[in-house]
Amino acid sequence: MDTLRLDLSVPLRAFSLDLTLEAGAGTLALAGPSGAGKTTLLRALAGLVRPARGRIAVGEDVWFDAARGIDLPPERRSVGFVFQDYALFPHLTVEENVAYAARAGAAALLERFGIADLARARPGELSGGERQRVALARALAREPRLLLLDEPMAALDAHTRAHVRGELRALLRDLGLPTLLVTHDFEDAAALAPRVAVLVRGRLVQEGRPEELVAAPADAFVAALTGGNLVPGVACPSAGGLTEVTLESGSGVYSTDAGTGRVGVAIACWDVTVAREAPPDSALNHLRAPIASLAPLGNRVRVRVGPLTAEVTAASAERLALTEGESVVASFKATATRLVPLS
């Protein structure tokens, strides 16, 4: 399987995008504020923007090498690009859109993405979720060696989003292509990619597994971006209109959100409290586990307890004399949770 290796510099208006990155098979999410250079990076990889210096290679093929004067045009780079808002050709039907790149096999792709019955429709008639599937099918029609997705969830409403997230996650996993996915939403990043890189003002600030970023954010920006836990589990309806989610550790938590099957329980770090004993309060959910890590963040501390990260004030951490390895109880209310389908 191919590996993407890049080391490049692209001058932007206020700063320059300077990045060295290696991505093998699997999805790497690029998260960060808008204007951080995320889209520019994708465009540079696709050959739509020319870096000032650097090198881009996929496997053995060099696509760009400023020193050697190599700069392949976009049509000669084996890349599948899903644009923000999808950029489907409005004057072509779904089938013609997908067949634009494929010499053959458009019909099979339509079938695979469940859009065969829309073959004759034009993009203007489709829903957001359908358009995303057409855009993915079109990008894959070229059998690319590198997949680039620019804010693939941004054009979807909240309802469609939750559903599409699960589909997209499964698709990206099955493809096994080196994939870069740009998003400004950490929840999307965590749900779709096993690895997340945070880009701020053209620089790579931190890279790691989503839970690592939540537990030990490198700076205040990453802390704000990753303000939420996403804990996987299996959901089933429970008494009182609640949903019970069995976590991988075996313990169960309750949510006021509805959901079934594989879900992620999303809880903001600041909605999780830490105590030595389960407090007799209204919170339904209590998880006992040893403290895995303590990461100070100015006047706050992020405390890793089992699968959860809690954010408490530095004063509280001191008052409780929290130390790594000691057993504590993390508590949160069922109403503070949201369920995100994972499948």
Place this chain on the structure above:
Amino acid sequence: MPSRAFGIALWIALASAVLFLTLPVLALFLRVPPDELVAQLASERAREAIRVSLTTSLVAHALILGFGTPAAYLLATKRFRGRAFVVSLLELPLVLPPAVAGIGLLAAFGRSGLLGEELGALGLSIPFTQLAVVLAVCFVASPFYVRAAIAAFEAIDPRLLDASRTLGADRGRTFRRVALPLAAGGLGAGSTLAFARGLGEFGATIMFAGSLPGRTQTAPLAIYDSLDQDFDVALALGALFVVFSILILLAAKLIPLWTRSASISPFPFARSRST
């Protein structure tokens, strides 16, 4: 009541404008009965003039489309230094008096003009030929097309062109398969207006190409030429132009609507971004 008086003043202004602008057009049809108009169009002079007008206009139009379309595409999709200046240069004939265009064409391509010697060496003498008519029409009509074409290409979401490139199409294929079809409505409308302007060309043509019946005398020149000898022929050609102009106006308004609905969606209400 002053606001009422103002309202009446607006209506009086509109009525005057409509009356003034339609009266000459109506007069063309009211002076001579319709069957007489048709008979006059069959006259030698009228037929020759229409033939010269159509051939020169069609050749000029082919040149305008052939050079104007790629030039407009480049100006719409590339940002380079001096771009605004180049666009202004291309628009200059719009505001230039036709007589100035005529004298300028003579000064450039005339026998003693800027390129006169070079053209003479090639055995070419342009003034007072049909080629001169074609050049005069190109000069005055092309800005109408080029402006519309730049606007039409600029209206295309640049990501669609990018998407085409990432799907393996080179710049030429992207132009043919994405840019041209999406700009078709605007190109059609601009093309129609430029054709109308070219067909009505008078000032530059009479100075640069003369008014030789059967060779360089186009329909507008024939109208002018017939005024004192054969007023009915002038009226008949005028009436023909009115009919043609109405068709042009309709086409310019309908082409963009028609291509848009045909190319984007058969359901006008499905175009809004549904979720």
